[in-house]
Amino acid sequence: MSAERGPASVISRRRALAATGGVLAVLGGAAAVDWADDGSTPRPRDVARAWPSKDRVPQQERRVLNVVAHHDDDLLFLSPDLLSDLESGAHVRTVYLMASDYVGYPKYMRDREAGVRAAYAFALGRKPSEWTSRPYAAGGVQATLWTLDERVSVLETRIPDGHMLTDPGAKRMWALYADGGSVQTRDGDTFPAQHIDRTAMVAFLQGVRDEFRPTCVNTLDPTADLHGSPMPTGGIHQDHISVARMVMYVFEGTPDLPVSYYRDYTITSEPDNLSPAATRAKAACFKVYTEFDPDAQRSRVYRTWYPKTYQVDERWRAGLVVPLPPPLRPGPTGNPSDAPLLAREYRLVNPASGLAVAAASGAGGALTLKPESHGTVFRTQAVRFGWRLVTKDGSGCLATPDPAKEPQGAPTVSECRHDPALVFRIRAGRGGYLVTVAGSGAALTADARLGTVSQQPEVGSPEQCWRFAPV
Secondary structure, eight states, X not given: OOSOOSOBOOOOSSOOOEEETTEEEOBTOTTOOBOOOOSOOOOHHHHXXXXXXXXXXXXXXXXXXXXXXXXXXXXXXXXXXXXHHHHHTOEEEEEEEEEOOSSSTTHHHHHHHHHHHHHHHHHHTOOGGGOEEEEEEETTEEEEEEESSSSEEEEEEEEEOOOTTSOTTSSSHHHHHHHOOOEEOOOOSSSOOOEEOHHHHHHHHHHHHHHHOOSEEEEEOTTGGGSSSSSOTTOOOHHHHHHHHHHHHHHXXXXXXXEEEEOOGGGGGSOOOSOHHHHHHHHHHHHHHHTTOHHXXXXXXXXXXXXXXXXXXXXXXXXXXXXXXXXXXXXXOSSOTTSOOTTOXXXXXXXXXXXXXXXXXXXXXXXXXXXXXXXXXXXXXEETTEEEEEETTSSOEEEOOOTTTOTTOOOEEEOOOSXXXXXEEEEEETTEEEEEETTTOOEEEEETTTTEEEEEOXXXXXXXXXXXXXX
């Protein structure tokens, strides 16, 4: 996580720790965590045991690989499953790709790293001083490997943080994922600054997999920015999304390696779904972490996430196509097999009529429908909140007028810029893909009789279904 967490208010560093029979208790219910210094000593392993196993029997051979952006993403969004895995005797490795370098560098970064190690140690009844570090390398990328014992470890690569105020073109994780760009890391504890591009990141994640041999992989939500108009309730973080999409790209479809995606900020508006015991366990471990992170101490928004955890399911996914590069291997990718790919060229064809979208000459001209061979060629890009469709020559982007001002305004090709009117979501429909405007939810609609393209309320009709015909 990073700086854009919502309104902050000051809370006391350490209030209210009540223990009954030695087990940590949190006062004030799921929504508030208060601590009382009463001299009692909770049993950390009891905290981890508070989360039920969800009908699975913990086994020593279970090997869990968590890949997240920041030091706290796992504690907030992968927990309490994380705590259950730690306590169960499973081998657990968490990869943190980002450096918390957006403020107070390098102290804040190092403090957050230490905070996570303290929280893991707390969950297992161990001392933070028991962690040891050593150099690590996989796929030509260097990292620092911290181990608590033979089965619990974390990896850090220290890619600079890409908070929401960071330009999408900046050399951050989003550019690495979306454009294949190269990013320079911060110096690591055991390695000098290095350059990592998408090819190197793929090799690194594959190397970690081959060395650690996970039986499952957990990460964040690759669809988080594809909900809402355009911002989903709770907000987004581009680092979370780009890390999750890299995990999806590398691991989805790997035989015998299930991948689970955990929602992050978008759970803010969801109902609480954890038991009081699980909520207390999650809050207790996060409290240990906050002793190292003043940002987390100040913000009240964290409390809304303690009593809930949600994975990406079919209801949430809702057929959305995630912008991904061409697959690394044959087989499932997480998207339908005929879905558009990132940085590829297509004509947008309406299967019901067989006609393709064609841009008029000159900027601002209305779109028309023409035979497929005469349709405009668009190149796909991944931008925040969805897809951008750029003309092959780069002269413009598919755009729509503001529906509040022009509800029946015709889509056009206009100058490319950061604007929700130029961002689209692509979702599987009946007989093709629905292409909807991120800023309004209106769908591109073909009128074969008039030979025009318009934006209309989404109804999923044949006129609103499109095929991405590769060029």
